[in-house]
Amino acid sequence: MIASVFYFLSFVSIFFAVMVVVSKNPVHSVLYLILTFFSIAGHYLLLNAQFLALVHIVVYAGAIMVLFLFVIMLLNLNAATEPVKSSLMKFAGAIAGGSLMLVLIAVLSKINSIQPAHEVNTQIGLIKNLGKILFTEYNLPFEVASILFLVAMIGTVILAKKNPHTS
């Protein structure tokens, strides 16, 4: 049961990820990306990490993708404004991408020999355990990350504020 759900979700996420790259229309790409995020959230659910799954949906599908949609819709991209690339560029791109894929396949072929560093705890994804760990073991990184967010917030406010000398 779980295995078949896993294979289905993996197929769906890979399929939509390919569609993100293949589709010509940028808005369609963004929508396929949202579907990819959804199937990845499904993977989190399979790992019993409901909180992470929902945070994944709300942050990526809900917030970041809405921002993407905004930008792409406002830019009004279409075939006429797309820059034409020379065949030499396309050739170089294909070779570079192909070699990266070769490296990735070479690395991933050894993945079976990798063992998980910790004992697998299926209850770790629940919000109570996650919160406890975040505020004890990983307190410092957590607080540093929150300071980073605070800096970003203040930065936006300062950028959005009109300069009193120029206006």
Next chain:
Amino acid sequence: MILSIYNFTLLTDKIHSFLSAHMSEEFVLTTELVLIGLLIVTFVAVLAMVLIYTERKVAAYMQLREGPNRVGIYGTGQVVADVLKLVLKEGITPNGADKLMFNLAPYIVLSTCIMALAPIAFGNGLVLWDLNIGVLYITSITSLGVIGILIAGWSSNNKYSMLGAMRSGAQIVSYELSAGLCIISIVVLAGSMQMSEIVNSQADGWWIFKGHLPVIVAFIIFIIAATAELNRAPFDLAEAESELTAGFHTEYSGMKFAMFFLAEYINMFVLCAMAATLFLGGWMPFHIGHWTTFNNVMDYIPSPLWFLGKTFFIIFIIMWFRWTFPRLRVDQLLDLEWKYLLPISMINLLMIALMNILGWHF
């Protein structure tokens, strides 16, 4: 304290054991899912009809009119007639529209609303999926509706639709923040994100009574933010008739338009049910201190009635808003959120956290 005759866990357990006695495990799961699906579809259809009728009657009485009063008794058949008309209408797809996206958008909007119904506690033990992060689930799922609205506006290939979708997106994304902070403040007090736990934490009094002024402030901010998230007047800039014809659903007709309409009403129900659960105790009956007789009488009212009563009370307030306040301008709308509601709700959250640590609430 709470009468066991209205505990629905007995009923659901009975159905489950009855099904298990007759079928295999997978079949039981399938049957239960089908049953729940049928229940939800019926509930959604009835709910939308009741809400549309209520809305029209409330609007009419506030404007000293009669409202619908020709079809059926007191005009109750009007909604059925309207739905029939919408079903029979032709759904036109404009020539310049992105066909797939245009036809997909109403389904995205509607399905996100219906998904958000899952963790709502309709009564004692009457909850579809009582997951341990129910509140977060509802907020994250309702926030996805924005994607459907943006797609609808973009794929219509119409300037009005596009502007409406953009306004609606900006509005929902910004008002989500203060709504989320108000929800978190109750999560802090209740100590859980599970809907049933939040309701149980209010057995000795609803949070709006137990939590002093900060919770009342949070309740008011949540109602304002919910109205804005629903794109309802006075925050209905996304479909301001006088400037944008009908906003993001200008090009939609027939059943596809009806789905947006339906989604708006289900969303209204979900957000009001959330407010009722968080602040007004969900299905918990109203109790006053040591008035044992009074409390017992209140216990005899079934829990779903309490829940629906509170929810419809908040829905009535939101409908009341519509005919009380004039529409805001875009800059006023964003000023209200970013300069007033967000700072107030942040400080309010800190106050509630302090209150919870020092144990100042009842």
